[in-house]
Amino acid sequence: MNEIIESVKNLSIGFNSQKGKQISILRNVSTNIKKGETVGIVGESGSGKSTLALAMMGYIKQGLFPLKGECLFKSKDLLKMSSRQLEKIRGRKIAMIPQNAGQALTPNLKIGYQIDEALKLHTDLNKTERDKKISELLNKVRLPSPETMAFRYPHELSGGQQQRVAVAMALAGKPDLLLLDEPTTGLDVTTQAHVLELLRFIAKDTGTSMIYVSHDLGAIAQVSDRIVVMYAGEIVLEGPARKILKEPIHPYTYGLLKSIPKLSLAGLPASMPGSQPQPGSINEGCSFYDRCNLATDNCKKNSPDLEHIKELDTNVRCFNYKELINQNNNLQTSITKKSNNSEANEVLKLKDVSISYAKQKFFDQLLNKISDQNPTVKDINIDIKKGETIALVGESGSGKSTILKSIAGLLKTKDGQIKFENDRILSSDLKMRNPNDLRAIQLIFQNPDESLNPNHTVEQILSQPLKLYFNLSGEELKKNIIDLLKKVRLGEFYMSRYPRQLSGGEKQRVAVARAFAAKPDIILCDEVTSALDVSVQAAVLNLLQQLKEDLGTTYVFVSHDLAVVRAISDRVAVLYQGRLCEIGPSQNVYKFPSHPYTEVLLGAVLEPDPDIKPKLVAEDIVEEKPPEKGCSFQGRCPRKIGDICNSEIPPWQIGENGNAIRCHINIEELASLQQ
Amino acid sequence: METNLITEDKQKNKLEKAFEILKTMASKPSGLIGLSIVLFHVVLALLSPYIAPYDYKAISPNTMLLAPSAEHWFGTDSLGRDVFTRTILGGRTALTVTFFGSLIALLWGGLLGIFCGLVGGKIDDVVMRVVDAFLSIPWILAMLLIVSLLGTSTEVLIPALGFFYGKGIVRVARAATHDVIAKDFIVSARARGHSNMSIIWNEIIPNVRDAILVEGAMRWSWMLLGFSSLSFLGFGVSPPTPDWGLMISNARGLMSFAYWSVIAPIVGLSSLIIGINLTADAFAKALGIDRSTKAPV
Numbered sequence A: 001m002n003e004i005i006e007s008v009k010n011l012s013i014g015f016n017s018q019k020g021k022q023i024s025i026l027r028n029v030s031t032n033i034k035k036g037e038t039v040g041i042v043g044e045s046g047s048g049k050s051t052l053a054l055a056m057m058g059y060i061k062q063g064l065f066p067l068k069g070e071c072l073f074k075s076k077d078l079l080k081m082s083s084r085q086l087e088k089i090r091g092r093k094i095a096m097i098p099q100n101a102g103q104a105l106t107p108n109l110k111i112g113y114q115i116d117e118a119l120k121l122h123t124d125l126n127k128t129e130r131d132k133k134i135s136e137l138l139n140k141v142r143l144p145s146p147e148t149m150a151f152r153y154p155h156e157l158s159g160g161q162q163q164r165v166a167v168a169m170a171l172a173g174k175p176d177l178l179l180l181d182e183p184t185t186g187l188d189v190t191t192q193a194h195v196l197e198l199l200r201f202i203a204k205d206t207g208t209s210m211i212y213v214s215h216d217l218g219a220i221a222q223v224s225d226r227i228v229v230m231y232a233g234e235i236v237l238e239g240p241a242r243k244i245l246k247e248p249i250h251p252y253t254y255g256l257l258k259s260i261p262k263l264s265l266a267g268l269p270a271s272m273p274g275s276q277p278q279p280g281s282i283n284e285g286c287s288f289y290d291r292c293n294l295a296t297d298n299c300k301k302n303s304p305d306l307e308h309i310k311e312l313d314t315n316v317r318c319f320n321y322k323e324l325i326n327q328n329n330n331l332q333t334s335i336t337k338k339s340n341n342s343e344a345n346e347v348l349k350l351k352d353v354s355i356s357y358a359k360q361k362f363f364d365q366l367l368n369k370i371s372d373q374n375p376t377v378k379d380i381n382i383d384i385k386k387g388e389t390i391a392l393v394g395e396s397g398s399g400k401s402t403i404l405k406s407i408a409g410l411l412k413t414k415d416g417q418i419k420f421e422n423d424r425i426l427s428s429d430l431k432m433r434n435p436n437d438l439r440a441i442q443l444i445f446q447n448p449d450e451s452l453n454p455n456h457t458v459e460q461i462l463s464q465p466l467k468l469y470f471n472l473s474g475e476e477l478k479k480n481i482i483d484l485l486k487k488v489r490l491g492e493f494y495m496s497r498y499p500r501q502l503s504g505g506e507k508q509r510v511a512v513a514r515a516f517a518a519k520p521d522i523i524l525c526d527e528v529t530s531a532l533d534v535s536v537q538a539a540v541l542n543l544l545q546q547l548k549e550d551l552g553t554t555y556v557f558v559s560h561d562l563a564v565v566r567a568i569s570d571r572v573a574v575l576y577q578g579r580l581c582e583i584g585p586s587q588n589v590y591k592f593p594s595h596p597y598t599e600v601l602l603g604a605v606l607e608p609d610p611d612i613k614p615k616l617v618a619e620d621i622v623e624e625k626p627p628e629k630g631c632s633f634q635g636r637c638p639r640k641i642g643d644i645c646n647s648e649i650p651p652w653q654i655g656e657n658g659n660a661i662r663c664h665i666n667i668e669e670l671a672s673l674q675q
Numbered sequence B: 001m002e003t004n005l006i007t008e009d010k011q012k013n014k015l016e017k018a019f020e021i022l023k024t025m026a027s028k029p030s031g032l033i034g035l036s037i038v039l040f041h042v043v044l045a046l047l048s049p050y051i052a053p054y055d056y057k058a059i060s061p062n063t064m065l066l067a068p069s070a071e072h073w074f075g076t077d078s079l080g081r082d083v084f085t086r087t088i089l090g091g092r093t094a095l096t097v098t099f100f101g102s103l104i105a106l107l108w109g110g111l112l113g114i115f116c117g118l119v120g121g122k123i124d125d126v127v128m129r130v131v132d133a134f135l136s137i138p139w140i141l142a143m144l145l146i147v148s149l150l151g152t153s154t155e156v157l158i159p160a161l162g163f164f165y166g167k168g169i170v171r172v173a174r175a176a177t178h179d180v181i182a183k184d185f186i187v188s189a190r191a192r193g194h195s196n197m198s199i200i201w202n203e204i205i206p207n208v209r210d211a212i213l214v215e216g217a218m219r220w221s222w223m224l225l226g227f228s229s230l231s232f233l234g235f236g237v238s239p240p241t242p243d244w245g246l247m248i249s250n251a252r253g254l255m256s257f258a259y260w261s262v263i264a265p266i267v268g269l270s271s272l273i274i275g276i277n278l279t280a281d282a283f284a285k286a287l288g289i290d291r292s293t294k295a296p297v
Helices: A049-055 A083-089 A111-122 A127-140 A159-171 A189-206 A217-223 A241-246 A251-258 A297-301 A321-326 A362-367 A400-408 A435-440 A458-470 A474-487 A492-496 A504-517 A534-551 A562-568 A596-604 A643-647 A667-673 B014-026 B029-051 B083-119 B121-135 B139-150 B154-181 B184-192 B196-232 B244-254 B260-286
Strands: A004-016 A022-034 A038-042 A065-073 A094-097 A177-181 A209-214 A226-231 A234-240 A307-309 A314-316 A346-355 A377-385 A389-393 A415-420 A424-426 A441-444 A522-526 A554-559 A571-576 A579-585 A652-654 A660-662
Touching (some): A022 A209, A022 A234, A038 A217, A049 A177, A111 A159, A159 A189, A189 A596, A209 A217, A226 A241, A226 A251, A234 A251, A251 A534, A346 A554, A389 A562, A400 A441, A400 A522, A435 A441, A458 A492, A458 A504, A458 B184, A458 B196, A474 A492, A474 A504, A504 A534, A534 A562, B014 B029, B029 B260, B083 B154, B083 B260, B139 B196, B154 B196, B184 B196, B196 B244, B196 B260
Parallel strands (some): A038 A226, A094 A177, A389 A554, A389 A571, A441 A522
Antiparallel strands (some): A226 A234, A234 A314, A307 A314, A415 A424, A571 A579, A579 A660, A652 A660
């Protein structure tokens, strides 16, 4: 079992900057992949993890080139091979599973045909043998009814099923090494758990070595035997998965693990200061020096080597790792408790809100109404108190962002009312709302790359709401901008920067500052941290919490990440297919009894702990439309009791601790079932 | 505190930025050649009245159809006028008319395209069908109609050319706007309650400007060809004003024995068009609008 399949030796990969300087993205990376082993490569964006993984299959992105070192696959250097030689290895010996299978599969070819193509290329089987092999492969990746599955088109499959097809295609050539580049990142939580479980099974079953690249320590924890932690193009920590996740002895890994919100803990995780250095900006010393709380003068001048610690079977790149060993580091503590300063009076009420994406028919257009019996979002009743953080949680397609857009006035509601302050009804048409109401409700978007105009400086970006709502100009405008930047902990010198000159976290801070510039009462946060790196996410969450405590703003927080929601919210509303399933104070929603869907979601959350395995219950089915009658979760519910679920809308039941659950099962019975 | 990590990309004011773009354009041979040709033509057009050795309208029966010599570098034409003088002066009208024509085309085409892209719906549908209808009319016929009705003065030619060459820009501007409009910063501006005008001015124009400018630069060279065609047909500038299209038209019949009088204006016209095309290409590349994207593997 200890045969080494691929070995990377002193690999450096870099590019030439515009000024002709050589800048390296990977620096002196060495690692070995053993037969049958799953290695997780983890790191934040820009750490060089994907560059390393691609180099391991002999592929280097355009513009990059190897500076030194080699990638030996079965003792042959992949980086020196011709493309002919590589063709023989790729797919047959090393296969890759891409991040987004939906885009990697050809949309107009049937699944079976696409797998057949891979088989034709990589094996010498004849037609009947190949057909047998296809259903064998589809069986292996546990797709339902493999016979008919082969005749389907990719768009007829759910995201998880598409990813399974990608796995089947990769397995077609019986590779020795499987390369997975963030294979579950685009998937819903429940689907992700299923795919990871499948991968773990395949690794055991076939003895294939795997390289699993991800930014998500939760996913890495589920599949890896060994973990490689990358930072700024270097390996900073490498060792057995359990050791790395339980007792990290590098300050970066330690900080990273601490900054991940966990289900078991309410309150905000500690954040790591700063962000990862840009390639080429480090000249001397440790690349983590700026952000490290163990740093000494020695770290500033000298860069540590990767040191092998025999008793722990771990490689670490740090001078002071012993301090972390002695510290008896407890990852569970040091979490800032947040104070709940919500007031009794309600600031926003959603009353029977329904939203439809259906196109208006000509006749309806004349009457200005929407006749859709089964709208995307239906009967949403939520009262939001002043100063509270309410989270809308659900998988993609649950309608959480749709509701947010309606509150902002960007999407017309079909029925129902949105009431703001003292029961004043807000028009569902943006143009009909008065400017003061527009000011009072501000939005922060998921991806700051898209939400900030790339051709505006930070000053221009922040001056827009100030000019629009408060008519500020000149010195006063400038003073306000500086104040805002200070509020989000950015300096005055950021004013003249363009978004492209900022890191991801800094961009999101600017977006936060722009929302607060309007002095809003309510801020709608649409997945504001999901595009950010883990260490930055914690910092942005802390900032949002701080601002809320200082200014008494109300947040409506949309997220698919239950752990993040746990960290920041006071109250949680769980949505499935545009219908509310459960709503209540967050500590109660995370406790049982809960709605079966909440139970499924909670079970699928991946914790960065190899001992906590996700519980898989609900199957992953394509549900394009909410059911016309009955419970919204009837199609996937593991606790379905019978016809009543299909025919009648379940009643609201209030649990003893104040959370409301919409289910046909009696709440006490539900509690005993979920024990 | 997050620290400043980017050192290479320093702040620049607008003038420095323009200079930077010019420098990038000139860094490739094709861009340098294009820029030099255009610059040469512009300088020549500005200086030609002062350096022209003869009067461009001086007719003389003694100097009819002379071959190139030390006195008449490019020879003389059928009326005895100096071809060199007329060639260097001939670019002036073409350059001014097409320059201002492209400007007008850019303005109306760009603004209408952005507006249609932003508002969408019925207005967009109607405007785009009208533009399509205009695109299907042979422009030269329409131009001939306009010119024969309103005369061939530059006051008529500039807006007429500007109108006909703006139609294509409408489509480009609309497409570029569609790319931008789905971005969250536009949604954000809408949710804040900015007016359409403010969104166009502040959010859209800075992001589609480059694409439209490049398109305009390409249109300029097409318009030059179109203008010369009009002159060639006798509907451009009126004689005796020197103009390349007109010169080619006049000397056409004598080509077999007095080739010089037709070669000089042809070289002038084609070199300017090539120059503008090369410059527009380099301009597009310098702005990062590269149409030749390669496959990743």
